[in-house]
Each structure stands twice: as structure tokens, then as C-alpha cells.
Amino acid sequence: SSEVTQDPAVSVALGQTVRITCQGDSLRSYYASWYQQKPGLAPQLVIFGKNGRPSGIPDRFSGSNSYKTSSLIITGTQAEDEAVYYCNSRDSSGNPLFGGGTQLTV
Amino acid sequence: QVQLVQSGAEVKKSGASVKVSCKASGYMFIGYYLYWVRQAPGQGLEWMGHLNPRSGDTNHAQSFQDRLTQTRDTSLNMAYMQLSGLRSDDTAVYYCARGKTDCLSGICYTYFDLWGQGTLVTVSS
Numbered sequence: 001s002s003e004v005t006q007d008p009a010v011s012v013a014l015g016q017t018v019r020i021t022c023q024g025d026s027l028r029s030y031y032a033s034w035y036q037q038k039p040g041l042a043p044q045l046v047i048f049g050k051n052g053r054p055s056g057i058p059d060r061f062s063g064s065n066s067y068k069t070s071s072l073i074i075t076g077t078q079a080e081d082e083a084v085y086y087c088n089s090r091d092s093s094g095n096p097l098f099g100g101g102t103q104l105t106v
Numbered sequence: 107q108v109q110l111v112q113s114g115a116e117v118k119k120s121g122a123s124v125k126v127s128c129k130a131s132g133y134m135f136i137g138y139y140l141y142w143v144r145q146a147p148g149q150g151l152e153w154m155g156h157l158n159p160r161s162g163d164t165n166h167a168q169s170f171q172d173r174l175t176q177t178r179d180t181s182l183n184m185a186y187m188q189l190s191g192l193r194s195d196d197t198a199v200y201y202c203a204r205g206k207t208d209c210l211s212g213i214c215y216t217y218f219d220l221w222g223q224g225t226l227v228t229v230s231s
Binding site: 029031033035043045048049050054088090096100101 | 141143150151152153156165167201203206208210213215216217218219221222223224
């Protein structure tokens with residue numbers, strides 16, 4: 001089906017590790033990208049490809065991929081990581097498809 | 107520096123049209139597809155369409171049918187998104203974003219590495 005699903009909300013204790021997941025058939029043959037969005041701001045790319053990080057994104061952010069699941073992992077979560085995280089894949093036509101977003105509470 | 111700068115907030119009546127601009131600077135405008143993504147209040151991100159600045163070719167989500175027009179002016183490094191027949195549920199923040207496509211082990215994937223600041227479009231009746 002042409003959709004990717006995310007848990008609406010996840011919480012993590014300060015300094016702990018959290019995994020945010022994105023599931024969908026398209027992820028069997030596609031690398032999702034991940035975006036962090038804080039209130040009132042534009043989304044910001046944090047992970048792309050197999051496990052790429054743009055310049056300026058802390059190395060506590062990482063990605064992993066397994067079958068139909070893409071994961072964003074934050075190791076040693078900081079207070080400033082509290083945000084909504086969106087994954088992006090593609091639909092059956094090859095067009096961008098966003099997950100519904102996961103609110104991360106630290 | 108490398109950035110996308112969008113035009114300012116708009117307030118429109120139902121049935122009207124709105125045109126949002128997105129100015130690229132610091133990189134080769136025609137070298138990357140330009141995407142439009144919107145976000146209704148309290149909601150998630152929705153892909154609207156994208157534009158090849160080099161050729162002018164466009165693609166858009168079926169949900170916008172013939173209401174969405176994407177254009178560009180390569181002499182100004184500007185992209186434009188016009189949405190017609192505005193309805194109250196078009197009230198949203200509209201973003202432009204630069205798309206990059208990489209390939210790894212035979213899998214090609216696109217991501218959005220640069221975003222505009224967003225343009226709030228409010229549709230009132």
C-alpha cells in the first residue's frame with residue numbers, strides 16, 4: 001500500500017536512547033529520510049540514505065533500515081531533541097510520501 | 107549563503123488564487139528539483155508537487171488536480187507555486203524544498219536538504 005506509518009508519540013528520558021520507526025512496503029527498496037521539526041520552524045533534514053547525516057547534525061542521530069522498517073535512533077537524547085520527527089519515502093508512483101510524524105518528548 | 111527564501115504571508119478569500127515565490131541562492135538553481143510541501147495547522151507534511159527548474163517539467167499530487175501551477179524564472183533563480191480555487195482547508199504553511207537524489211547499491215532515493223522558511227496562507231470565507 002502507498003503509506004508509511006509512524007507512532008504518533010514517543011517519550012525518552014534525558015540521556016537515554018530512543019528509536020523512532022517508520023513502516024511501509026515502499027521501504028523494502030528505498031532509503032527513507034528523516035526530518036526534525038520544532039514549533040514554528042521549517043523541517044530540517046537529520047538523516048538520509050543508508051545512514052547519512054548532513055553537516056551540523058550531531059552524531060547522536062543515526063539511521064538503520066530493515067525490510068519494511070526505517071528507524072531514526074537518537075543516542076544520549078538531549079532536551080533540545082524534543083520535536084516532531086517525520087520520515088519520508090515514496091508512493092507507488094515514485095512521488096514523495098511523508099509519515100504522519102512522531103512527537104518526541106524528552 | 108545557500109538558502110531558499112519565500113514570499114510573505116497571504117490572506118485570501120475562498121475561491122481566490124495565491125502565488126508563493128521561492129528564491130534560491132548560493133547554489134546552481136537548475137541543478138536540483140524544487141519541491142512544494144504544505145502543512146495544515148497542527149497537521150503533518152504533505153507533498154504537493156515538484157518542478158525541474160532546468161526543463162520546467164512538473165509533477166503534482168492528484169489531490170490538487172488542475173488547481174496547482176508550478177513555474178520558474180531561471181534568470182531570477184525563482185520558483186513559483188500558484189494554487190487556485192482556494193478553500194478553507196487550503197489554510198496551511200507552504201514550504202519549498204530542494205530535492206537531492208542519490209543512488210546506493212542500485213537504490214535511488216530523494217531527500218530534501220534545504221527548506222524555505224515557509225509561507226502562511228490563510229483562506230477566509
